[in-house]
Amino acid sequence: MRTKAYQLVAWQQPAELREVDVREPGPGEVLLKVGGAGACHSDLTLMGIPPGFMPYTLPFTLGHEAAGWVEALGPGVTGFERGEPVLVYGPWGCGRCKPCRQGSENHCERVSELRSHGGGLGRDGSMAHYLLVPSSRLLVPLGSLDPRDWAPLVDAALTPYHAIKRALPQLVPGSTAVVIGVGGLGQMAVQLLRAVSPARVIAVDTSAEKLARAKDLGADATVRSDDRPVEQIRELTRGLGAELVLDIVGVDSTLQLAAGVARTRGQLAVIGLGGGVLPFNFFSIPQECQVVAPYWGTLPELMEVLELAHAGRIRMTVERFPLEQAAEAYKRMREGTLKGRAIITPHG
The missing domain is CATH 3.90.180.10 (Medium-chain alcohol dehydrogenases, catalytic domain)
Known part of the structure; x- marks a missing residue:
């Protein structure tokens, strides 16, 4: 044939x-x-x-x-x-x-x-x-x-689910998860967080339309990535940052943002294949924060x-x-x- x-x-x-x-x-x-x-x-x-x-x-x-x-x-x-x-x-x-x-x-x-x-x-x-x-x-x-x-x-559902499941012990009531990039895969991440954890979900994107969609799918708060996102997320988390940050984009700017809003002993999961680099030294990420690259x-x-x-x-x-x-x-x-x-x- x-x-x-x-x-x-x-x-x-x-x-x-x-x-x-x-x-x-x-x-x-x-x-x-x-x-x-x-x-x-x-x-x-x-x-x-x-x-x-x-x-x-x-x-x-x-x-x-x-x-x-x-x-x-x-x-x-x-x-x-x-x-x-x-x-x-x-x-x-x-x-x-x-x-x-x-x-x-x-x-x-x-x-x-x-x-x-x-x-x-x-x-x-x-x-x-x-x-x-x-x-x-x-x-x-x-x-x-x-x-x-x-x-x-x-993939679009399984990959973020795999990353979220790793962090479930930390996603207790009162915790926060941040999703950077809420296109097709990020929209699934928002829903999965809502379905399997009590964490507050913050969606981040440049698109007002995508942020509105994320809100409709269960995000508790939305933040424009071009409008002081680190300061806004820090304010939403009482200055502590998020237990889980999912970077669905993976470029330099989003990785920098992710490191800036992760919490001490939190997890930063790099899912996007944007080719960005996260500089690493003792002071570049919060203390004892895990940086992981989930694969499927x-x-x-x-x-x-x-x-x-x-x-x-x-x-x-x-x-x-x-x-x-x-x-x-x-x-x-x-x-x-x-x-x-x-x-x-x-x-x-």
């Missing part, structure tokens, strides 16, 4: 819509009819990196947030039926090392040997009509949720996020684009004009 796919063909060049072959699934594999493929800002980062920086072999299809319907099962695969809606867990590890066997394929010990991090990250991803998933262990039943709208659970989340955590979606505790704001308009989705992303998460829907 021949079909279309949005592929990264050359480094530091835009991806291209190309014709590709689709093969039948082999032993243990599952062929997925793609419902939705989330477009992520990290894809823009990937397109812009220089040759040799990543171990990936070109070309490969983009799309590391995937949901769809089971199209065909390879020999030996049981537990799924044709037409069943599923999510695809994003990080594809070896499946055999200790972290992988614990459901933490985002921490696979053999990732350097694999020379990829999953579909859309070195291997063919979901921005195509069909996706070949290497193992049924990576599939999570989606139930009644529409695959065309909920693919971003795999575990398979059990994805199942927990899915339960929150089924319970109506989190909502997904999306804009759908046909596969032929994938480039337009990334153009809108660069311009900052997306209202939520862009999702490529190859089958309409």
Whole structure:
């Protein structure tokens, strides 16, 4: 079978819509009819990196947030039926090392040997009509949720959830969490904080529209990042700062802001791939403040996020684009004009 796919063909060049072959699934594999493929800002980062920086072999299809319907099962695969809606867990590890066997394929010990991090990250991803998933262990039943709208659970929800869960012991009544950047991923972070913790949530952004949306999704307070944000957040926290700061942007200015509003013994989680640098010395961050770089989340955590979606505790704001308009989705992303998460829907 021949079909279309949005592929990264050359480094530091835009991806291209190309014709590709689709093969039948082999032993243990599952062929997925793609419902939705989330477009992520990290894809823009990937397109812009220089040759040799990543171990990936070109070309490969983009799309590391995937949901769809089971199209065909390879020999030996049981537990799924044709037409069943599923999510695809994003990080594809070896499946055999200790972290992988614990459901933490985002921490696979053999990732350097694999020379990829999953579909859309070195291997063919979901921005195509069909996706070949290497193992049924990576599939999570989606139930009644529409695959065309909920693919971003795999990253846009899972990544902040993983960071928030690390900090839950500190997010007690009276605590504060700050979310810097409330686009598609930041909006999920606000909702997740509201769903799983009693912390007061402060949203920070340059866009009044995005801040209004964050308020609607549960943020207790909003702060414009171009209007004395450190002073405002310090005032809101009685001068103490926040127990958790999620920097969804990751540029120099947001990292500086994050360090300026974190609390002693707090956590500063750098989620955004903006390429910024946080200078470090004894005086650059509060005492005993942890700086972490969360990477995706575990398979059990994805199942927990899915339960929150089924319970109506989190909502997904999306804009759908046909596969032929994938480039337009990334153009809108660069311009900052997306209202939520862009999702490529190859089958309409």
